[in-house]
Amino acid sequence: MNPDADQVAENDDLLAALLDGRFPDKRGRFGSFGGRYVPETLVPALDRLQAGIDRHLHEPGFQECLSAELRDWAGRPTPLTPAPALGREWGVEVWLKREDLAHTGAHKINNALGQAMLAGMLGARRVIAETGAGQHGVASAAACARVGLPCIVYMGSIDCERQAPNVDRMKRLGAEVVPVTSGDRTLRAAIDEALRDWVSDPVETYYLLGSAVGPHPYPYLVRELQAVIGRESRSQIMERCGRLPDAVIACVGGGSNAIGLFHGFLADRDVSLLGIEAGGRGGGLGDNSATLSHGRPGVLHGSYSILLHDEHGQIQETHSISAGLDYPGVGPEHSLLASIGRVEYQTASDDEALDALDQCASLEGILPALETAHAFAGARRWASQNPGKTVIIGLSGRGDKDMPTLSQHPPKKDSR
Numbered sequence: 001m002n003p004d005a006d007q008v009a010e011n012d013d014l015l016a017a018l019l020d021g022r023f024p025d026k027r028g029r030f031g032s033f034g035g036r037y038v039p040e041t042l043v044p045a046l047d048r049l050q051a052g053i054d055r056h057l058h059e060p061g062f063q064e065c066l067s068a069e070l071r072d073w074a075g076r077p078t079p080l081t082p083a084p085a086l087g088r089e090w091g092v093e094v095w096l097k098r099e100d101l102a103h104t105g106a107h108k109i110n111n112a113l114g115q116a117m118l119a120g121m122l123g124a125r126r127v128i129a130e131t132g133a134g135q136h137g138v139a140s141a142a143a144c145a146r147v148g149l150p151c152i153v154y155m156g157s158i159d160c161e162r163q164a165p166n167v168d169r170m171k172r173l174g175a176e177v178v179p180v181t182s183g184d185r186t187l188r189a190a191i192d193e194a195l196r197d198w199v200s201d202p203v204e205t206y207y208l209l210g211s212a213v214g215p216h217p218y219p220y221l222v223r224e225l226q227a228v229i230g231r232e233s234r235s236q237i238m239e240r241c242g243r244l245p246d247a248v249i250a251c252v253g254g255g256s257n258a259i260g261l262f263h264g265f266l267a268d269r270d271v272s273l274l275g276i277e278a279g280g281r282g283g284g285l286g287d288n289s290a291t292l293s294h295g296r297p298g299v300l301h302g303s304y305s306i307l308l309h310d311e312h313g314q315i316q317e318t319h320s321i322s323a324g325l326d327y328p329g330v331g332p333e334h335s336l337l338a339s340i341g342r343v344e345y346q347t348a349s350d351d352e353a354l355d356a357l358d359q360c361a362s363l364e365g366i367l368p369a370l371e372t373a374h375a376f377a378g379a380r381r382w383a384s385q386n387p388g389k390t391v392i393i394g395l396s397g398r399g400d401k402d403m404p405t406l407s408q409h410p411p412k413k414d415s416r
């Protein structure tokens with residue numbers, strides 16, 4: 001075989017391992033990515049969590065309770081909405097998977113509710129969470145209130161100021177918000193602080209991590225809880241169209257909404273999967289948070305994955321107009337999917353995202369989150385190269401939370 005054929009065969013093997021559940025393996029690896037790079041003191045807590053997942057997550061009783069709560073409290077299934085005006089404008093058929101209509105306004109509730117219920121099963125007495133922009137903190141606070149567990153949210157002190165309304169929302173939902181003044185005083189420091197808290201009491205405390213990142217088993221756990229997005233989308237498009245879409249497109253921060261949506265279509269080799277990262281102001285150092293487009297392998301928050309760091313291992317500053325994409329890492333499963341070419345990752349800039357947001361809002365009457373707007377910008381570019389085809393866009397969340405940012409960028413008249 002020539003080297004190319006070897007590479008194709010190896011990539012096929014890696015995808016097969018992912019599809020038939022051999023990844024993550026016993027060491028928590030997706031191919032060479034993932035694993036557990038944590039202090040010795042955290043290992044028992046992660047082992048306990050793994051044992052709890054093995055025992056409860058796929059057990060019919062737990063799945064039944066979770067499905068009932070997702071339906072009755074969180075509003076699932078979310079609709080798959082046709083977007084005919086956007087489709088006419090772009091020359092393709094567009095469907096939107098409406099996670100903005102899930103309780104608390106984004107996909108994050110799927111993960112927060114599932115983990116809060118798991119915490120209850122494991123006998124935890126308190127739940128801790130980290131948050132950047134506050135969206136995961138709000139989802140965690142709501143889920144913990146519903147499950148009846150106290151919730152403590154670590155949040156960088158800079159983020160507390162930038163996102164004051166979300167701090168108030170969390171407090172109203174009964175959570176305690178702890179401002180973190182160490183490190184970079186944003187999401188990265190908040191995760192470090194949550195991990196420290198967890199180490200000090202791994203039995204009574206449950207750590208509710210917010211994206212498909214971190215040490216094993218979190219990337220797996222979060223993906224399993226978000227996979228409901230892809231399962232619903234696949235059966236909804238089959239019911240409405242009688243066939244699969246040509247492409248499925250989602251925005252990628254840590255990667256939880258994208259991995260959940262993509263999982264419904266990974267085995268369908270004819271469906272193109274496209275992840276859109278935050279291209280920010282451009283390709284320069286510190287101007288974006290496009291991890292898979294500009295990053296290199298390394299370790300962050302307990303996991304080996306692609307990340308934005310320099311040759312000395314210093315994590316780079318990141319920038320994005322959307323707080324939820326502004327993270328220098330990405331989940332290990334995405335790093336595998338990028339390396340084997342099953343998912344293509346591209347970027348959309350701040351300006352492209354704003355433009356796409358205005359287009360969706362004015363043509364379809366739906367104001368997407370700024371994170372989500374990156375997926376729309378990517379879809380618009382895809383459409384220009386694929387006339388007449390069909391696409392599902394993961395509408396990960398609603399944009400009301402972004403009004404303070406949006407009011408600094410009035411809509412251009414020509415966006416429709």
Ligand SMILES: *Cc1c(COP(=O)(O)O)cnc(C)c1O
Pocket residue numbers: 106107108135210211212251252253254255256257258324325369371372396397398
């Ligand atoms: C948090 C957030 C994201 C980014 O997180 P992922 O883990 O990459 O999904 C995307 N969209 C919305 C609406 C969010 O709130």
